[in-house]
Amino acid sequence: MGAEAAVPPAVVLVPFPAQGHVTPMLHLARALAAHGVAATVAVPDFIHRRIAATTTAAPGGEDDDNAGYGGGVALASLPSGVADCGADPPGFAEFGHAMEHHMPAHLERLLARRRVACVVVDVLASWAVPVAERCGVPAAGFWPAMLASYRVVAAIPELMEKGFISESGTPKSSLNQSDDDGHVLRVLKILPAEVELKNEELPWLVGDSATQRSRFAFWLRALHRARSFRSLLVNSFPGEAGCVDDDGGHPARQGPRVFPVGPLLAAGGGGGNSAEQRTKGDGSNYKQQPSSMWQEDATCMGWLDRQRAASVVYVSFGSWVGPIGPEKIRELALGLEATGRPFLWALREDPSWRAGLPDGYAERVAAAGRGKVVGWAPQEDLLAHGAVGCYLTHCGWNSTVEAMRHGVRLLCCPVSGDQFINCGYITRVWEIGIRLGGGMGRDEVGDCIERVMEGKEGRRLQEKMDALRERAVTAEARSLAQRNVKSFVNEIRRDYRLPMHMYSIL
Numbered sequence: 001m002g003a004e005a006a007v008p009p010a011v012v013l014v015p016f017p018a019q020g021h022v023t024p025m026l027h028l029a030r031a032l033a034a035h036g037v038a039a040t041v042a043v044p045d046f047i048h049r050r051i052a053a054t055t056t057a058a059p060g061g062e063d064d065d066n067a068g069y070g071g072g073v074a075l076a077s078l079p080s081g082v083a084d085c086g087a088d089p090p091g092f093a094e095f096g097h098a099m100e101h102h103m104p105a106h107l108e109r110l111l112a113r114r115r116v117a118c119v120v121v122d123v124l125a126s127w128a129v130p131v132a133e134r135c136g137v138p139a140a141g142f143w144p145a146m147l148a149s150y151r152v153v154a155a156i157p158e159l160m161e162k163g164f165i166s167e168s169g170t171p172k173s174s175l176n177q178s179d180d181d182g183h184v185l186r187v188l189k190i191l192p193a194e195v196e197l198k199n200e201e202l203p204w205l206v207g208d209s210a211t212q213r214s215r216f217a218f219w220l221r222a223l224h225r226a227r228s229f230r231s232l233l234v235n236s237f238p239g240e241a242g243c244v245d246d247d248g249g250h251p252a253r254q255g256p257r258v259f260p261v262g263p264l265l266a267a268g269g270g271g272g273n274s275a276e277q278r279t280k281g282d283g284s285n286y287k288q289q290p291s292s293m294w295q296e297d298a299t300c301m302g303w304l305d306r307q308r309a310a311s312v313v314y315v316s317f318g319s320w321v322g323p324i325g326p327e328k329i330r331e332l333a334l335g336l337e338a339t340g341r342p343f344l345w346a347l348r349e350d351p352s353w354r355a356g357l358p359d360g361y362a363e364r365v366a367a368a369g370r371g372k373v374v375g376w377a378p379q380e381d382l383l384a385h386g387a388v389g390c391y392l393t394h395c396g397w398n399s400t401v402e403a404m405r406h407g408v409r410l411l412c413c414p415v416s417g418d419q420f421i422n423c424g425y426i427t428r429v430w431e432i433g434i435r436l437g438g439g440m441g442r443d444e445v446g447d448c449i450e451r452v453m454e455g456k457e458g459r460r461l462q463e464k465m466d467a468l469r470e471r472a473v474t475a476e477a478r479s480l481a482q483r484n485v486k487s488f489v490n491e492i493r494r495d496y497r498l499p500m501h502m503y504s505i506l
């Protein structure tokens with residue numbers, strides 16, 4: 001056996017510090033470890049503390065990256081300089097500063113201690129790319145969402161060049177223009193599918209104008225650094241747009257080689273279990289080592305066990321998107337209550353997320369046996385439970401995939417970032433959900449829930465969901481993703497050369 005086969009190549013993975021990024025990166029690390037890679041996920045200390053507190057991950061520090069996370073993956077903690085922030089992680093500006101100014105020296109120390117074959121960097125954690133360059137380690141990219149949303153971001157230079165957006169990312173003209181007959185023309189064919197994106201739905205337009213400018217600068221820097229990626233691992237499935245030309249290849253006119261590996265990161269899900277067939281513990285093996293940053297409410301599953309099959313509306317806006325505003329929270333709360341259907345709402349216990357909830361609301365709906373409001377739910381378990389019939393979602397990519405995996409129809413309420421693109425695919429391309437209008441009035445909430453859960457429209461959504469599920473998360477999709485991980489690992493092995501002293505000991 002050759003020396004290279006005997007020594008597993010070491011890979012360090014650097015996620016962006018948010019739940020929807022850390023979870024798929026940890027799953028990616030396990031997928032790489034299963035292919036003989038020594039994988040270490042390097043997270044900031046404030047994330048490390050949270051994962052260690054809610055899981056079985058052994059505590060470990062920067063100098064102890066053998067701290068086991070499970071599945072052959074090590075979890076290293078990088079000092080961030082961010083003070084312990086209690087229940088909630090620091091805001092974007094604070095960890096943005098930590099990533100650019102505090103963590104690079106610590107990652108450099110980690111890379112210097114051993115020979116690392118490759119650093120896999122979340123595109124949003126681009127701060128790690130110059131560190132890898134300084135250490136002479138090749139970097140590959142990881143995009144934790146759809147390839148489609150990467151395509152839109154990767155098209156920024158072209159959009160600027162052709163005058164569709166300003167140098168600070170502000171739209172100057174619509175990407176979807178109508179011809180004389182009112183047909184929408186997609187001016188730049190950035191997305192292979194027929195998805196319209198309104199100007200204000202471009203992924204970098206988050207918050208007020210100052211925030212938008214700084215987010216756009218963040219994207220420009222990330223894109224500039226991403227130019228050194230030879231490969232890009234994407235948390236999506238081959239054929240995501242339902243078109244032949246989206247099976248990997250190059251996401252922009254030119255760019256890195258794309259490996260869709262999503263079905264593997266979301267390993268599990270059996271085949272073809274409709275909402276009626278789904279039951280608690282249906283034998284799927286989706287549950288990997290948990291990675292939650294918040295303590296899951298342990299009473300959710302018992303509550304669901306007491307509900308009728310496919311009767312419950314699950315509501316969640318993910319972890320990172322920010323509050324949707326008091327007015328919408330109030331309308332949503334009253335709309336859910338008025339449906340007369342059971343609902344389970346995961347709503348972060350941060351006062352800014354809960355502002356607008358009517359006084360005594362959680363107690364009132366609980367006492368009526370109608371609803372349950374919790375801070376953080378065991379979402380995957382919940383979506384796998386046969387009692388859940390509809391998921392009112394912000395369309396975060398991980399939540400979207402989890403709903404697909406368990407065949408739960410969607411009611412979409414995108415808030416920012418890539419969520420509008422995801423929503424476009426959910427409602428227009430795959431037709432597995434419908435969109436709740438922007439106003440989010442209480443009557444509309446009720447009407448839309450009925451449409452998703454009942455009648456011809458509801459049945460059609462379920463049929464489409466079952467078909468997509470077959471394509472996106474079942475055995476065949478996993479084996480394609482498996483092949484992609486293998487090709488990526490082979491690429492690392494090819495480039496991986498052992499230092500001379502290793503040959504002498506073998």
Ligand SMILES: O=c1ccn([C@@H]2O[C@H](COP(=O)(O)OP(=O)(O)O[C@H]3O[C@H](CO)[C@@H](O)[C@H](O)[C@H]3O)[C@@H](O)[C@H]2O)c(=O)[nH]1
Binds near residue numbers: 399
């Ligand atoms: O009560 C809850 C709520 C959420 N989750 C989990 O948290 C994750 C949420 O991920 P996601 O749906 O992707 O939402 P965000 O955390 O908000 O993700 C950010 O990152 C994603 C990946 O880039 C983007 O698609 C989103 O728009 C962006 O907000 C999922 O795995 C959920 O299962 C729980 O376990 N319990």
